[in-house]
Amino acid sequence: MAKIIYTLTDEAPLLATHSFLPIVQSFAKKAGVEVETRDISLAGRVIAQFPERLSDEQRVDDALAELGELAKSPEANIIKLPNISASIPQLKATIAELQGKGYDLPDYPDEPTTDADRDVRARYDRVKGSAVNPVLREGNSDRRAPASVKQYARKHPHRMGAWSADSKTTVATMGENDFRANEKSVVLPADDTLRIEFTAADGTVTVLRESLPVLAGEVVDATVMRVDALRTFLAAQIERAKTDGVLFSVHLKATMMKVSDPIMFGQVIRVFFADVFERYGAELQAAGLNPNDGLNGIFQGLASIADGTEIRAAFDRAIAAGPDLAMVDSDKGITNLHVPSDVIVDASMPAMIRTSGHMWGADGGEHDTLAVIPDSSYAGIYQTVVDDCRVNGAFDPATMGSVPNVGLMAQAAEEYGSHDKTFQMTADGVVRVVDSSGATLIEHEVSAGDIWRACQTKDVPIRDWVKLAVTRARATGSPAVFWLDETRAHDRVLIELVTRYLGDHDTDGLQIEIMSPVDAMTFSLERIRRGEDTISVTGNVLRDYLTDLFPIMELGTSAKMLSVVPLINGGGLFETGAGGSAPKHVQQLVEKNYLRWDSLGEFLALAVSFEHLATSTGNTRAQVLADTLDQATGRFLDDNRSPGRAIGTIDNRGSHFYLAKYWAEALAAQTSDAGLAADFTALSARLDADEQTIVDELIAVQGRPVDVGGYYRLDEAKVGAVMRPSTTLNETLASL
Incomplete structure (x- = not known):
């Protein structure tokens, strides 16, 4: 049976999954598609680091490591929801909650002094910050607003605050x-193993990173704040x-x-x-x-x-x-x-x-x-x-164009590769990056307290990034602009590589430009005010910035973006848009049993996941699921079935019901697969007949506090009961 992996993450997306996933699994099974889950939540990642301290019942597999390996295979089909990128306070809060639940986890050592402390710190450091994305993103990023979402935003523009000409902001x-000012960049001529070392003012040499394997053509940067x-x-x-x-x-x-x-x-x-x-x-x-x-x-x-x-x-x-x-x-x-x-x-x-x-x-x-x-x-x-x-003045969502993004992030590119090569200096001296012959590639004078960091970008991801940019420009007819600054060391190197690799592609008839970020922003803003689209082709950090900036202006949120990662080895990673994991939504659910999280990103990602599965496995029913889910999502938007803003209206759970209702109707009405149509005809009729009953059951529970058994580690039985309160809907899905 064909397989999709659906990730369990954190906070509002995790709560929503307990409502939406049973619907997905019921529908997918009729098309011969198994939808499995893997827990990559912050709590799950923490627990996986300390198996030797836990009971058999408490231990969990390292799902993130498993998915990291899967992402390198052609069979990969992973739907990734937003997860907590943990700061130290969030990590400590997770540890404390798990300790309170009986998990024998060590405290996070702020200042490790023993080998045991350093081992504990190293394990926790593997799960803090942006620990998930660099592992799963074995491909570059293609983020854009789907046509149905953009059309809805123009028909129903969100409110933008007015700007004053005398604003002091x-x-x-x-x-x-x-x-930026202190950055230095080199391209490695051959495979090698580098070393990062610090030489103090008294001549003492400390190795900061003993072994840093690099490949021919890899770009290595270093800088200091x-x-x-x-x-x-x-x-x-x-x-x-x-x-x-x-x-x-x-x-x-x-x-x-x-x-x-x-x-x-x-x-x-x-x-x-x-x-x-x-x-x-x-x-x-x-x-x-x-x-x-x-x-x-x-x-x-x-x-x-x-x-x-x-x-x-x-x-x-x-x-x-x-x-x-x-x-x-x-x-x-x-x-x-x-x-x-x-x-x-x-x-x-x-x-x-x-x-x-x-x-x-x-x-x-x-x-x-x-x-x-x-x-x-x-x-x-x-x-x-x-x-x-x-x-x-403010932009007008009813008329403005769009700025989709092609982002360089594959194989821990750029800033993703900096975490284990970032150091705060304890003394004055010099930091050097040296090759296996002992030759210095990069060096910086540093003072105590300075922050020094290095990062890597492999050649294969850069070539793939250029290819993806040309592909998107060809598919859309929009200009594609590489946001690269020739006055910055890293970007100067990339400009040379991009110029060279563009020669490997047919760019006739395409408008492909290279501009500094400020010039590229000016160019893009002029175009979106005219209602025109411009593809931004950027490095990793700008990818992160722009795929929030433009969607928030265009759509009111970045959670409605289609985020596809064509994995380099042929698989697919389908992200449910940006937008974070919405802790305030969790607070509202616990206090009022009302969840405002909008799962539109999940709907969009699921459709392209089914489409990829159909293409890669030949499962024609998966394509039918994709096509009908697209139709259902379009109607969902037209009928404005997203979660309301106040108790007494449908929330996240109600939006899932309407998506299921529209999806079942589309499947029953489609003519390309008579068997599937027959399977969903009865379901569609029941959901239609019971619509008011189901909505009433979903709304009736609102307004009272609920217990989901935790914040970072939920109680499955409790959260399942909270997120599936409609007996009628549950029984109807079970009948399928």
Whole structure:
């Protein structure tokens, strides 16, 4: 039987899966397609790291490692839902919850001092941050808004906040002494094994990375963020925000860039609260309270310090004396600086742009904002959008064009390959990347506290990226623009390679350009205001940024994007769009038994998964499922069956019912497979006849608290009962 792997992840997507997956499995089985699950949730990944400490009942397979191997095979057909890219606070919360459930897991060691501690830390580090995506993404990214979604957005445009010509909102970035300015890049002439070493001022040599295998044609980059320059820059921006009377906000990627960006986040807190750390820094450090984890972690830990009340008062005074802080939740007093994973640049900046260039202040109102993005590699793209909106006003979702993306990310390309090669320096000296002959390829002078990192990009993914860009340009007729900056070291190398590899393809009649990110953004914005489409062809970080930015402006959310990863060895990875894992939706479910998560991304991914399966295995019924699911999704959008905004309307579970109803109708009506039509005729009739009963049953449970048995590790029986409350629907599906 043909097989699809459906991933179990975290938070709202995981809750939704308990409602939607039974429908998928019932329908797919009639087409000879088995839909299996693999648990790649944060809790599941944590548990898999410590089998020797757990009972037989508690142990789980390392599903992520299994899927990583599957992704390298032609048979791969994986549907990947959004998962938690865990910050340290989230990881610690997961560990604590599992310990409370009886799992004998060790605490996360912030400062390992023994070999045992270092082993525990290494295991946990394998699951934090963006641990899932680099493993599964054995191909480059093709993200775009499906025609049905784009058509719906134009017919039913979401609200965009108006922009004022005198808006004070702006982006602040370093421009020097940062990762972009200090980057160096080389192309390896042959297979080799590199070494990363640090030579201290006294001549002592420490090997930071003993063995770094590389292939011929591989691009290796290294760079350094100079912490003294970072601190000077941050202090200036704090003062600037206060002087200009705007909110102060910092926008980093503490999840994807799980080593470097939490350190920078910690520096923001150290600088903002410089007086507090000057007076109490030793006490905070002795108590294990790390500013890299955010204010929330510090505040929670103050209870264990004798003068914790006094220290908290000092923090409160500093907040009152400084510029107004952008808020994550003004009602609860949660600031931009509370949790490093609360304000992620690729989601927070588009949300700000969509909301008139405003973020929320402590007073609960919207205000102009100084958006601080320390590294200047891509900060300019956001300033370009801000400038455009200040002059031309907000974009109009009813008329604007689209900017799909082809992203370079295969085989841990670029930043995905930096996590195990990022170090905060403990002393002054020199970091070198040397080859097997001992020759120095890259070197940087560093000072104590600096953040040094290296990354890799293999040649095969680059060639595949160029090929995918040409393929999409040919298929759509839209211009394809490589966002590459010749003044940046890594991009200069890629420009040479892209120019060379484009010669391997027929590009006659295609418009393919290479532009700096700022110029490419200007070009794309001019076109989308005219209703024209432009393919962005970018590296890994820009892929992440743009596939939130443009969909949020066009569609109101990035969760409605079609995200296909054609795997290099022939398989397919189908992602359910961006948009994160929506923790606030979980809170609403637990408090009110109402889940607003929109599963449209799952519908879109499932359709292309069936289509890929039909092509790769010859299963014609899988193609029928794909075609009819597309029809059902189109009607779903036309009838506006997405979750409502208030209790008393259908939520995520109700949207799944309507998708099933429309899908069954389409299958019953199609004429290409009489057997399938017969199978679904009775189901369609029952769902139609019982529509009001099912909707009433789904709505009747709303408004009361529910227990799903946990946050990071759910109780299967409890969550199953919560997410499938309609007896009529459950019995009808069982009849199939």
